[in-house]
Amino acid sequence: MLVNRVFLPTLLAVASAGAFVVPYPRMTEMMTESSRSSGHQAAGPAEDAGGAVKAQGIGLEGLGAVASQYDAFLIDQWGVMHDGKTPYPGAVDCIDRLSKAGKKIVLLSNSSKRKGAALRNLERMGFSTGSILDVVTSGQIAWDGLQDRVDEPFKSLGAKCLVFGNGDDDLEYVSSCGCTLAEVQDADFILARGSFVVADSNGTRRYTPTVMTGEGKEETHKAMRLMLERGAPMLVTNPDFLRPGTNDPMPGLIGKAYAEMGGTVHYIGKPHPAVYQACFHALATAKESAPPPDAPTRAKIVAVGDSLPHDILGALRAQLASVFVAGGVHFDELRVEQGGAGVPSDEAYSAAFSKHLEGEGTPTHVMPAFRW
Incomplete structure (x- = not known):
């Protein structure tokens, strides 16, 4: 049951x-990097x-x-x-x-x-x-929190997000919880739920092997720098560091990188x-x-x-x-x-x-x- x-x-x-x-x-006392x-x-x-x-x-x-x-x-x-x-x-x-x-x-x-x-x-x-x-x-x-908007950090995140995603259900996930995709200059927060694609209002771009390695690394770090300048937080909905079997970087490492840059990171998981x-x-x-x-x-x-x-x-x-x-x-x-x-x-x-x-x-x- x-x-x-x-x-x-x-x-x-x-x-x-x-x-x-x-x-x-x-x-909420332990969601952020600084309040563990x-x-x-x-x-x-x-x-x-x-x-x-x-x-x-x-x-x-x-x-x-x-x-x-x-x-x-x-x-x-x-x-x-x-x-x-x-x-x-x-x-x-x-x-x-x-x-x-x-x-x-x-x-x-x-x-x-x-x-x-x-x-x-x-x-x-x-x-x-x-x-x-x-x-x-x-x-x-995280989906429940984004849809309900009752507790922090969800209440203050805003509704427009730039997504680091899995390339599978990102669009459905974002729209069904009441959020919308946005470009870096308009996004309220970064949603890190995968490491294979970058999704915004212009579409979805897949990178091989991941957004943190190879050809995707430059766009990812540029986006994070611009979001950091705007004071935008990141919501990580999978804090894992490595994918079992492949050792590909997971969203937890994206969150770690953003925190090391000085960004605010909220972790769920x-x-x-x-x-x-x-x-x-x-x-x-x-x-x-x-x-x-x-x-x-x-x-x-x-x-x-x-x-x-x-x-x-x-x-x-x-x-x-x-x-x-x-x-x-x-x-x-x-x-x-x-x-x-x-x-x-x-x-x-x-x-x-x-x-x-x-x-x-x-x-x-x-x-x-x-x-x-």
Whole structure:
């Protein structure tokens, strides 16, 4: 069963109503580059005798080993369940087994697309979407905010935007949320939701391989410089840095570049809080969770993901346990096969944790691939 559309004011109300054990900051407090707060750690850094940072649970063969410890699972899609086109070995079975065990499943994705697109893609790949409580995408949360215009930063963004997009559903996304495409000199803000095209009122221009590399780099940086001079902010609806499998730059790197230039950047997606509030809302308002005291506490919620600076860092800041899947976006860095069952060395894990988690903690558990 999928819950109805989540409105941002409702998320704030749920967060303040005591449905979860530890209060969480208002989502707008941590959306901008300059207002990040690390919060409490779900798992502090563990060190061996030589000072190497280690996870709490290295050596898990599959999720079944720890499933009994948790009531709800916030699961990433790309790099964990599938590669965008094909499920990873054991992933469909793992979702089915979680469902049969009575676990609440919320898919949490840094996808700039809306919920419906994610569901259709999952069904095409053979996943049973009937066992999924809800799908929360950063693109859906941003779309809701742009259409409603209730909370900041959406209320102050304006309606005219220059888009760095995916070249797929950009025009429909922009028009359906009440915005319009505009040239640099007229745009109120930059919408960074993809890295393959630049779209404005003059049309859509596709660049190979991306807008941040090759022939697209010059136009992208020129546009950002002009928007910066006008004081225009950027809204990033997919904070990921690299595309799994290709290492192509994603919108998160566009946002990082704009912030380094001195621009104001608003992020929607992991590791930032708005998407976690949406997940908590889904868990608290599900029919099987009523009345509210039956909703899972944070200690019984675990986040599963493959990106250390997004899935795992987001879980740490949301005060959640986490499972790091090694065979995802960091597969090359960890020297394992993407989507495979290879186990990285302790040294490789330690180096990756130190590099990407900013000293804020480590994953609660680690496993090579998303399987039971």
